[in-house]
Amino acid sequence: MRVLISGGGTGGHIYPAIAIANKLEEEIKDIEILFVGTEKGLESKVVPSAGYELKTITVEGFRRKITFDNVKRVLKLFKGLEDARKIVKQFKPDLVIGTGGYVCGPVVFNAAMRGIPTVIHEQNAFPGITNKILGKFVSKILISFEDARKYFNNESKVVFTGNPVRKEILNSNKANARKKLGIPEDKKMVLCVGGSGGSEKLNRSMIPIIRDFVKDDIQFIHVTGRYHYEDFMKSLGEVNLRGCQKIVDYLDDMATALSASDLVICSAGAITLAEITVLGKPSIIIPKAYTAENHQEYNAKSLESKGAAIAILEKDLNSGSLSNAISKVLGDRKKLKEMESNSREIGMPQSIDIIYKEIIDML
Ligand SMILES: CC(=O)N[C@H]1[C@@H](OP(=O)(O)OP(=O)(O)OC[C@H]2O[C@@H](n3ccc(=O)[nH]c3=O)[C@H](O)[C@@H]2O)O[C@H](CO)[C@@H](O)[C@@H]1O
Numbered sequence: 001m002r003v004l005i006s007g008g009g010t011g012g013h014i015y016p017a018i019a020i021a022n023k024l025e026e027e028i029k030d031i032e033i034l035f036v037g038t039e040k041g042l043e044s045k046v047v048p049s050a051g052y053e054l055k056t057i058t059v060e061g062f063r064r065k066i067t068f069d070n071v072k073r074v075l076k077l078f079k080g081l082e083d084a085r086k087i088v089k090q091f092k093p094d095l096v097i098g099t100g101g102y103v104c105g106p107v108v109f110n111a112a113m114r115g116i117p118t119v120i121h122e123q124n125a126f127p128g129i130t131n132k133i134l135g136k137f138v139s140k141i142l143i144s145f146e147d148a149r150k151y152f153n154n155e156s157k158v159v160f161t162g163n164p165v166r167k168e169i170l171n172s173n174k175a176n177a178r179k180k181l182g183i184p185e186d187k188k189m190v191l192c193v194g195g196s197g198g199s200e201k202l203n204r205s206m207i208p209i210i211r212d213f214v215k216d217d218i219q220f221i222h223v224t225g226r227y228h229y230e231d232f233m234k235s236l237g238e239v240n241l242r243g244c245q246k247i248v249d250y251l252d253d254m255a256t257a258l259s260a261s262d263l264v265i266c267s268a269g270a271i272t273l274a275e276i277t278v279l280g281k282p283s284i285i286i287p288k289a290y291t292a293e294n295h296q297e298y299n300a301k302s303l304e305s306k307g308a309a310i311a312i313l314e315k316d317l318n319s320g321s322l323s324n325a326i327s328k329v330l331g332d333r334k335k336l337k338e339m340e341s342n343s344r345e346i347g348m349p350q351s352i353d354i355i356y357k358e359i360i361d362m363l
Pocket residue numbers: 010011012013015100123124193194195196197223249250251252254267268269270271272273275288291292295296
């Protein structure tokens with residue numbers, strides 16, 4: 001069986017694609033998987049390191065206003081459609097899966113026009129523009145929030161599956177992860193990550209907190225995001241990091257870091273939240289304010305209302321508010337346990353199995 005998978009730009013579109021690829025590979029003998037992404041997207045690094053072949057096409061997203069830049073983007077779209085046509089024609093897939101991001105537009109569209117079975121997976125309650133358009137042409141639409149259903153007009157094609165989580169995260173174990181990172185059982189460990197690109201606002205608030213963590217011997221991994229690392233290190237200045245006190249620009253091994261932690265400070269991307277709830281992690285969530293339809297705030301409030309998280313809006317975020325929230329959770333063993341169990345209740349480890357079943361039923 002030959003499967004073409006496309007999705008990219010940010011981690012929130014790429015990791016679900018990898019989770020689905022892992023599952024198909026695990027279940028189906030003689031499977032050949034090819035990814036399609038762009039050179040610029042995070043997928044150009046992440047997909048090959050996950051062990052999959054990636055072909056790239058030239059395509060860019062549109063801005064909402066009519067600009068000269070948009071004219072160039074239309075020309076790129078034609079090039080993208082042509083690139084996608086060649087890849088689909090040459091690879092001859094039996095199935096094409098899109099997980100969002102503009103790159104999957106031309107690929108999934110071309111396959112649908114050829115009558116190849118096509119599936120899209122939408123991670124958010126408010127679908128992205130590419131998935132909304134593709135929804136009209138594909139064989140099946142997999143959604144992760146019931147609220148997304150109303151944005152697709154062919155109800156019979158829509159199935160609720162939840163967001164898939166990568167197998168290394170599903171299979172991770174806290175004791176092993178702590179051993180790997182050298183964290184003793186009695187030490188507190190905090191992971192801080194502002195989505196796949198990092199968050200400048202979160203970074204800024206974390207600077208005094210990192211100094212406190214160093215003073216109090218709290219173990220932590222802070223992920224700045226690739227483009228913010230140098231500025232962050234400059235602003236932080238000299239600190240004497242000990243044990244598992246790490247600052248990195250990107251985490252390749254998210255499974256170990258997540259699994260080892262007692263508390264996760266994060267933004268409210270749908271895949272990050274799927275991962276922390278599958279592992280039952282308490283969290284302090286800072287939704288990014290500029291996301292489409294403010295969907296990150298919606299995600300964060302949903303976890304907070306179930307007692308799994310504390311949400312702090314970006315407008316209220318500063319070192320003081322964040323530090324208070326951290327002390328409230330880390331300093332109260334009972335609260336930590338309660339939040340852990342509320343978080344686990346929300347998690348959907350079965351999502352990947354539902355997705356697999358839906359794909360196989362369709363074929
Ligand atoms: C600003 C914006 O519009 N962000 C969107 C984007 O977020 P973003 O790309 O940040 O996606 P998520 O937070 O949902 O997921 C990030 C993914 O990257 C992984 N990761 C992250 C950092 C790192 O160093 N290493 C690593 O492996 C995480 O484990 C996770 O698998 O896609 C999500 C899913 O469509 C949306 O809900 C978000 O709103």
